Structures are given as structure tokens and as C-alpha cells.
Amino acid sequence: MTDIRPSRKTPPPEIIAITPPLTPPSKTSDLFEDNIPVDIDIPDNYVDYTLRNTKPLPPVTWQNFWTELNWLNVTILSITPILTIWGLFTVSVQYKTFFFAILYYFFTGLGITAGYHRLWSHRSYNASKPLQYFLAAAGAGAVQGSIKWWCRGHRAHHRYTDTDLDPYGAHHGLFWSHMGWMIVKPRRKPGVADVSDLSKNSVIRWQHKYYLQLILIMALGLPTLIAGLGWGDWKGGFFYAGATRLMFVHHSTFCVNSLAHYLGETPFDDKHTPRDHFITALVTIGEGYHNFHHQFPMDYRNAIRWYQYDPTKWFITVCQKLGLASHLKAFPDNEVKKGQLTMELKKLRQTQDDLRWPSDSNDLPVISWESFQEQSTKRPLVLISGFIHDVSSFMDEHPGGRHLLAKNIGKDATTAFFGGVYDHSNAAHNLLAMMRVGVLHGGAEHASEKAIPPSQKLRIVRATEFASTCSSSAMSETEGDNLLNYAGAAAGESKLKERRSN
Known part of the structure; x- marks a missing residue:
């Protein structure tokens, strides 16, 4: 069968309203030759179509x-560790240079995290022109490509996470996502991602035009000059604040693509590989809460708690206080909590599925009063809330003594169990439910809320199960009120009670 690719060269009216305005082509570079969104004409089945064709x-x-x-x-990524090793054996480290290298590491690292990543890739806040130039220059000092090239790849990574259209997909392995995708020619062209909005930015154009000069100045020239003129450590400035610092910045950023997809938890969603972990945040200047970031990529924060390590967030906040940044985007807290709740319920559901639960009333035999009386002479059966329980395994374990159970064999002990003699604990209710062996014919108590063990009153039910439970509950009513479907949904019980009262 031939694949049909729908065309969108003429967007519908509702799309035209949100399409960025077109601007005349620029001769600055091939990267800036067109401001038309490159994904305006892709089909709805783009990923599947591309991978198959x-x-x-x-x-x-x-x-x-x-x-x-x-x-x-390969050359760029090899030079920095070679220069680092050379410097360690030939140049002594001065404490001023050491602390300056750390400071410069954060300066150039923020150019990537606060600039390339959160400002330009995700548009999570607005930056004034001075701040943009500052971040563009700092980002050049990290030597990771121009802003537009970097953002194009990163937007593709978010759009096609964990597919073969992801330029550094973690599903290809830790080494590949860390640096393999850069040193080996990509096996497949990354998926389409629009960066036409960046083409209109004069700061991005400036950085691209002078990128080679900027990386030479910012990566090696400036740190050498500052250490040399500042305290006479020219070689230390070059080897430590320049080359060694650059090596650390490289691998710090690479960890966002690799370590942040392998180490940690998934508190917001486990559909894809991104994870949250303090160690990753520590080595990436705050980019380690990656599960949150992939769920809410437009948020200017990675860490949402005050105690979580995210210096990039702190930097952006300070810039806002100084009037250099504005319109900081934060996803609604209500929706963030929904994501957290979903994952917490999912974990609880897994715990729930690993536990043994009482038999469903539909799976238990319906026993008449006469049969109950007869069988009670052969084994210890007790009636509570319309359910018949075999308490033989608990006769000698009962805290109140064997005699309290023995005197209720063949009898209805509902009143005594629910506070008449002792108001039993949740654990007692849960354990009792595991002893059910039948349902008394005509016994109304089993349809009441009392019949639901505490552990099941808040039992987690999937949407499909909820619909099934309600349907089965309604059906059981038409069959004589003695086969209540009770697969763990208190809501099903409530609906049945409402129908009884009506």
C-alpha cells in the first residue's frame, strides 16, 4: 500500500493565527536563509512515516x-583532556587560578543552561538584550555549537524523546547519549524541529556570525588573559581556567543527555527515560531534575522545591529581581501535583497488585441459612455482615480468647464485631475478610459499606475497572441483591446504595 502524505502548505485558519510571521530571507548564513517553520507541512504520522520510509x-x-x-x-573533544593532562604535569595550580576556573566554569555553564537551554530552546522566560549578549558570549565559551544549531537539536530531542529521530536518544545506550552521537556520524537524520523563531533574534545572528572568533576569545583567550594580567599566571589561566574548565563544562552538559536519563526516579511520569536525581543536578548546574523538565519543558525551573539544587533557576530569579529577565514561566502547581499524584497512585497500584485480597462476592457460593447452620456443626463458621467466615485458623489466635469466637459459631456476630463487644481495628477487618467462604442468601448486610474492608475502601481502580464495577453492581441488583460485585471499588457500592434508596 502506498503511503499518503497530507500537505499543509496552506495552513487552515486556526493554524494561520499562531504561525510566526514570515520575514525576508537573510544572507547571513544557510542556517538563517528561511524563517518559514520547517514543520508546517509535516504529516500527522510523521514519526512513523519517516522511520518506515x-x-x-x-x-x-x-x-x-x-x-x-x-x-x-573527535578533535575538539580530545584536545581538552590532552591539554588538561599536559597542564597537570607541567604547570602548578595556583589557588587564585583554581577558584577563578570554578567561577568561569559556572559562567560558561550558565551560558548553556540559562541561555541555550531554558531561554532559547524552551523560551521559559524573556531576557533583556544585555543579558542575552552575556549568555550568548558565555555559551560560546562552552564550545558546544552556535545557539541555533544547539537549540535545533535539543528541540528535536524533546519532540522525539526515545525514538530513532532523537539525535541523542538514551535508548541507544549511555555512551551514545553522552558523547557517541557527536563523535560518530549520526545513523539517521534527526527529526524535524522548527527554530524559525530564533532566526529573527539579532543576538543569535550576531553570535552565529562571529562564532569562531567568540569561541577562541571566550574559551581560551579571556581566561588566559584574566589570570595572566590579574596575578601573573598565564599558563595556569590557559591550562586550568581554559582547557580543564572547558573539559568539565563539556561533560557536565553531556550528562544532561546521558546521566539524567539513567540515574534517579520518575516522580512525574515514567513513560520516557528522563529521571530526577540530586547527583545529576550537582554535576549539571541544576539540570538534574530531568523528569520534571521533560514533563514541563517550558518551566524556567528544573527544581521546584526550595531545598533542591538548581543554581540556574536561582540565576534567572536574580536576573528578574535586577530587571534583566521577565515573564518567568512556571507550570500551574495544580497540574504539577496531578503528575506527582499519578505516579504515586501508580506505585501504590503496583503494591496493591502484589497483595492478596478477599474473594469477590461473585466468586463465593450463595448459602442458605439452613445450610449455614448445618455446616457450622462440622467447622467453625461465623456470619458477619452477610458473609460467612471460616475462623478455624484463628480460633486459638484470637486476642480475646477462643471462647468469644466459639460462642458465635453458627450465629450472626455482626453487632458484636462492630463495637457491641469490641470495636475491631482495621487490621482485624482486613484479616476477617480473608476468611470469607460464602454469602448468606438474603443477607442484606453484605451490600452495606460495613462489608468493605478498610484496605479496600480506598482501593485504586483503573477507569476501565471502575466502569466494569459499576456495571456489574447494577447487574447484581437485578439478580436478587445477593451477589454484589465488590472488586475493590467503594464507588460501586455507593452507586448501588443510591439505587436502593431510590
């Missing part, structure tokens, strides 16, 4: 390994 490059083997390397990136 485009072939990836052949796998990398020992035979073709050398021809499949991206030698520019």
Missing part, C-alpha cells in the same frame, strides 16, 4: 569505524 546509515563496524567518525568533534 527512510533508511539509516549502515551500522558502525571495525571495518568502517574510521570513516564513520566526525573528526572535527
